[in-house]
Amino acid sequence: MSRRALLGGATAAGMAAALTGCGSPARDGLSARTGGPSSLGTVSSDPASWGSESDVPRLVGAIADELAILAFLSSARRRTPASVLRLLADQQRQHVEGLKAALSSPFTNTAMHTPARRGRLEGNLSEARSLLLAARDARRNDALTADSGLLARLFASVSASHAVAAELDGLRG
């Protein structure tokens, strides 16, 4: 997924609604609203920006996490031809590419944790599910703490993807 594609996704919320209020401009009226109480808060940096320097370590860490999961899935897939592992590996590759695209420059020297590997299919699937659940929580935390609104959105989306993947029939015990 290209950075352009991700940025293009920023307009997703503006896509045509599946349901539209009958004869009412409520949504238009909403979009015309401006401002709000300060207690609502705003993102600390421009939400349309890919972010502040403080987000870089968070992003690099997330890429490392996601790469480690990709490494595990790719390895497990070679040893156990479960289709769910192929599906997850393909998705995981997109996560890594999407997060990398959010970096303005290539990262290097990222420490990678390689998850423990087991030989049996059940072990692989169980391990994959554990990794996905951990990644779901980690990316959720990243989303909550990111300074950049766009980066928070990306982390939240990846977290949601992991949450769904962890519940795939092929992974649940």
Added chain:
Amino acid sequence: MSAADALQSCLAAEHADLFGYGVLGGVLAGISGAAALEAYAGTCYAEHRARRDDLTTLLYRLGETPVAAEPAYTLPFGVSGLAACKRLARELEARTAAIYAQAVAETVVPSRAIAVDALTDCARREAGWGAPLQAFPGIGSG
């Protein structure tokens, strides 16, 4: 878009979803052998209703006037069979996921936490209605 606007958009989406699931429930109830899907639609409806109430409360506390539901909504297509029901549910969830994703970008905690968790819930429900696995729910397919 301000944080308040983003949350109001989420609330408006929840209102629309509740209408959509109401329609789905009625259609599914009339389809023989669709009891499990009807029950799932009921579960989804309850989850959306809980989100609606949470957002309404949050907006009140923030000094905002929560946007009200429309008197009626126009369905994007006719809903008369199982396939159409599933498609409508997927579209509802996908659209709402995109709105929550935008809200994530526009808010800070604690409001952002609501948007993050709601985005995950939408993605989970969309998958429950048969959507394929997505790398970037709410943002777009990779």
